Amino acid sequence: MIEPDRTEWQIRCAFNAFCKRVLKNEAINIYNERQKRQAKEMTFSDLTPQEKNLLYTLDKQYEGEEGESLQVAGKRITPRLLAEAMRTLPIEKRNTVLLYYFFDKSDVEIAELLEIPRSTVQYRRTSSFNGLKRFLEEHADEWDD
Template sequence: MNEPYRTQFEIRCAFNGFCKKALKYEASNAHRDVRNRQLREVTFSDLTPDEESQLYTTDTYSFDEADKFFFVAGKTFTAKLLADALHALPEEKRNAVLLYYFFDMTDAQIAQQLNVPRSTVQFRRTSSFELLKKYLEGRAYDENEW
């Protein structure tokens, strides 16, 4: 500072003026940026079908016979076998398994939805594994059988 004898009030006023000027210029910049962005923006309804198709992409999947099988612990399983195994479970156990593993629900959430205690949901879910194991062991193909 060149003026050593400025009062505290004068210093605050000078700083206040500086802040107001900075905010004014920043607001001006923000308004300019918004105006420039609005000039470049196009609504979806104004797009041609060709332009619209460039905004997204779709995945294509091919399902070969090899994709229908998966191998675990020397056994070959098909998606249909797994679906049949789930369908063979009693309905209350199947619901607990599906809600837990496919809908990412906790035991407490499942219990609230099914109106049963949480421990019942946990028992149904864990006991389902034994039933699924027995079902799949009897029907899975050994890799060596191919």
């Protein structure tokens, strides 16, 4: 093995020491940042009920009277009509729609969860959407100005 000359060895040692010092300082910075963040953070179990209520909002659109509805493209759509439209779908398609639109899952995640190909998930979702659209168009009341 060829021995490096003394100058090259000193440069290597200096660079090695520099790298170790940089890594050590970065680890200290990360530790300090984590400590600062933990001092500001609070677990959900430590929150008061009033503070927990500030973390979310409720959609008031479907609260209240049974007669409340949503006006979309000149059609009156009620929560009951939307639920009935969902009930008309086969269970496989209904599960796909619920996972995609209400649980914010991607086609890939749904495919893994249901153990089916991703293309099947996409087909179920798009055909369900078209079926729901047709059902709502047929059964929604016309909106008169």
